[in-house]
Structures are given as structure tokens and as C-alpha cells.
Amino acid sequence: MRALLPTTATLPLFDVAASRRIEARALVHSPDLMERAGLAVAKLALATRRGDGPVWVACGPGNNGGDGRVAARRLAEAGVPVHIGNEAPTHPSLAIDALLGLGLNRAPTAAMLATFAALQACGAPILAVDLPSGLLADTGQPAGARAVRADHTLTLLTLKPGLFTGEGRTHCGRIWFDDLGIAPDEPATADLLGPSPAPARSPTSHKGSHGQVVVVGGAPGMQGAARLAARAALASGAGRVYAELLGVADDEPADPGRPELMRGRATVLPQAVGVVGCGAGARIADALPHLLKALPRLVIDADALNAIAAEPALHGLLRARPVGSTVLTPHPLEAARLLGRDTAALQADRLGAARELADRLACTVVLKGSGSVIASPRERPALCASGGPALATAGSGDVLAGWLGGLWAQQPDASAHAIACAGVDTHARAGEVPGVLRAGDLVERLAGHA
């Protein structure tokens, strides 16, 4: 058993169907899985209970409840006072949520919701078995009005996507993993990203060795977005970074605070990676047909995504680009516009939505937000569990777009999917700070990672 985040390596994720298949095959040789699961829960309970009061174990009707009962027995054997039932004992030292796990298949009943509320109100830390009750393992969304908000979640046998995306992080607390001694025997549903190395720099390299980026954006009043993207591309180590600022006269500097940045136009930089859309406003729509046809590698963000959502002809141009040449970085609202649905429907299945968008537009898609999803046609999707609320600030997405462009400029042979996975994870890790973070400071933290 181990605490999982921050990840130190890329790990496989399995959805409910795959977890069920792995479990069924494992049970043939290891019929004592529930004993192992209950023992693991009891061990973590001993480590996380607060004080000497009874451990309350709330058990549901299925095997999740079975795990809870085994844990209760093990705790009692260890001399810990235990209370099994749907109501809290007096001054519990820990509450174990073993109500619903993988078998959650509908909105919780009123009786179940009442037990959720009692758990939440009991005053003890909550340890969820496998996943917080009421949370869907595939999507990280509550199946009904509410799911348990645990302090610890011990997930068993497999890691499930819903722990790490959507509302998963809010509900799981600290995530622990015990594989019960079973190695998964089928391909993962998705990857949980680990850290990525910075691009290699040869001792004999020169600026031409590290590629070019051109940022196209920065309409009047929104130059900051384009400048943040350009600064991030520079911080990644790109050799030359140009800004095509739609709202700044040609003889003005690209960024008075960053003299390293140059003015330039995408039309005369045919080899540069284009980072298109940051603070671009509506006028980016006119530039997009040329950019989509001319630039070999594109990272498309913000207003450029909205322009594409509004203009079906641009879908055709996107789809006509070579496979692996385009990364789209929508936040949920931008992705919802591209798919023609509302944000809540999109968030209800982030992994599914990112895959659908990637297939429809033949692009790599980074669906941003807590638990960013990276999906590409014919690739296994990836989830990023790094990052946190310090990233929820204006401009952090512009920084991501520029960072991806800069990484790609330095690694022209890397696939769009590989660049997106590496860049999203590094950006998210750089944003793991307590409290608040300004996007400009995020760039400086990223420079330390490069």
C-alpha cells in the first residue's frame, strides 16, 4: 500500500469494465481478494484514526461492504473498538465508508444519502474503501445529488480514472493504492501521467538547434495573454520566440519586460510552431485558414477554438491537417462549444468527451481543468492528476499553450500526443503551490523545470 500523489511514474488506469475483468480473472487463482482488501483497509485505518474512540464502519450491500466487514473484523482482532451500522457511534476515531464502490449503478437512494450525511457530520476523518461512495469510477462525477467527501481513499486492485478527474480530487482526499498482489493482465484504459524529463540540450547546440515559436494573438486590450504564452515558450528553452501581436503597432516591442522576445509574422516563419489564439479576439477567424494550411505544427487555444467552434468550414481545414500536427487546448466551456453541448454534459464524462473531440477533429485534445485529459486519435488517453487550484487564475492556460509550443519546437520529431502529455504534466506540477499563483510567476517556476 502506498500514497499515490504526486506520481513518480506513469501508471495504468482501468475503468469499471476492465477492473471487473481483472478481478474476475484474479479471483480464479486468488479467491481471498476480499480478505486482502479488508486487511489493507484495516492497516490504513490504524494509521489514520484520530484518538481512541471506536472506528465506525458503514457497510453497503455488496462487496464494498464486504471489504468493510473484513476490515472491521481485523480491527477488532487488533483490539480496536468497532461499530458497524448506518449511524455514528459517540466520538468515533475514524469513519470507514464501505457503502458503495465499483457497483454504483444509479443515483443513491434517500437512505444511502442519509448515511452519507451522517458520515460527513460525524466529526472523524473518513476513509473511503476503493472510492468514495456515490462517485462514479469511470468519470469522477457523483451519480446523484451527492457523493461522500473522504479524507483518505484506499483504492484496491486497480486505479480508476474517476479518482483523478472531474470531481474526483475533491471527493477522494489523499489517495492510497493497494494492488492486492495482483498485476493487471490487460492494457490500461488510460495512463496516469508521471513526471517528464526536460528536452535534452547538446553541449554544441546553438539557438537554431532549439526551434522557433510564433505566438499569434494579443488583440487590443489582451496582449498579456499572448505575452504570457510567448514568455512560457521562451522559458521552455525554445531557440527563438516571436509574437505576432494583433493589437500592437509593428514598431512596438513584443514585450517590454522580456527583451528576448521578437516581433514576427507567422506568414514569414513557415517552420515555426504556431501558438494560436491567446487573447486573439474575433479577428483570429480571418487568420485561421492560412495558419491551418501553412504551419506544420500548431497549438490552438482560446479565441481560435471559439472561432473554429463557430465556423464549420474550419473543422474541415483542421481535419485535413496531417495526423499528429495539431494540439487543441480547450477548457471545458471551449470544448463544450466545439462539441455543441453544454458544459455540464461535457464534464459528466471528461475522458469520453476528450476522446470524441480528438476523433471528430483528428487532433490531439487537452481538455483542461482538474484532472486534465489528453486524447489523440488511435492513442491511449492520459490523465494528469498533478496541479491544483493555484492554477485557477487568468493566464495559466495561455502559459500552457506557449509551454507546449516551446517544447514542440525543440522536439520536432515528438508526436503531438507525447508533447501534450509531457507539457501538461510539467505545467501542472509547476502550479502545485499553496495559496495563489500569478500566471507570470508560473512562467518563472516553469523556467526552473526546463
Ligand SMILES: NC(=O)C1=CN([C@@H]2O[C@H](COP(=O)(O)OP(=O)(O)OC[C@H]3O[C@@H](n4cnc5c(N)ncnc54)[C@H](OP(=O)(O)O)[C@@H]3O)[C@@H](O)[C@H]2O)[C@@H](O)CC1
Ligand atoms: N470481489 C472481490 O474479491 C473484491 C472486491 N472488491 C470490492 O468490491 C467492490 C465492488 O463490489 P460490488 O460489485 O459488489 O459492488 P458495490 O460497490 O459493493 O455495490 C453493489 C451493491 O450496491 C447496490 N447499489 C448500487 N448503486 C446503488 C445506489 N445508488 N444506491 C443504493 N444501492 C446501490 C447494488 O444494488 P443492486 O444494483 O444489485 O440493486 C449492489 O447491492 C469494489 O468497489 C471493492 O470495494 C475489491 O476489493 C477487489 C476484491
Ligand SMILES: Nc1ncnc2c1ncn2[C@@H]1O[C@H](COP(=O)(O)OP(=O)(O)O)[C@@H](O)[C@H]1O
Ligand atoms: N483546480 C485545478 N486543478 C488543476 N489544474 C487546474 C485547476 N484549475 C485550473 N487548472 C489548470 O489551469 C489552466 C487554466 O487554463 P484556462 O482556463 O484556459 O485559463 P486562461 O484562459 O485564463 O489562461 C489549465 O491548464 C487547467 O488545467
